[in-house]
Amino acid sequence: MKNLRDLLNNKQTQTETSDGMRLVVEPSSEKESGVMTVNVGMPGNMQTVTLDRSQKYTVSDVLQRAEIKADNYEIRMGGSTVNLNTPVTKDHSTILLLHAIKGNR
Numbered sequence: 001m002k003n004l005r006d007l008l009n010n011k012q013t014q015t016e017t018s019d020g021m022r023l024v025v026e027p028s029s030e031k032e033s034g035v036m037t038v039n040v041g042m043p044g045n046m047q048t049v050t051l052d053r054s055q056k057y058t059v060s061d062v063l064q065r066a067e068i069k070a071d072n073y074e075i076r077m078g079g080s081t082v083n084l085n086t087p088v089t090k091d092h093s094t095i096l097l098l099h100a101i102k103g104n105r
Contacts, residue, residue: 035051049066059084063095070084075095077094077095078093
């Protein structure tokens with residue numbers, strides 16, 4: 001019998017054990033379909049944008065697809081402040097737009 005790691009690495013979906021049992025491995029549909037999802041918006045008004053995993057995207061690209069303008073907003077992704085040119089590389093990332101807070105200066 002091939003081990004589970006070999007099945008996953010070779011993307012095989014079925015094998016038979018020495019005692020005649022079948023082992024079926026279901027590949028992730030998102031990874032197999034080549035899509036990546038990103039949550040984007042303001043608190044209370046979030047939406048999900050689906051992107052082609054084979055392409056490169058920036059925060060600006062995702063905001064355009066979501067039809068959101070980032071004027072006068074602070075942009076955060078993964079808890080960190082980012083800019084419009086920051087690459088979006090992780091599936092299920094969240095791009096959050098917050099009203100900028102003015103200091104006492």
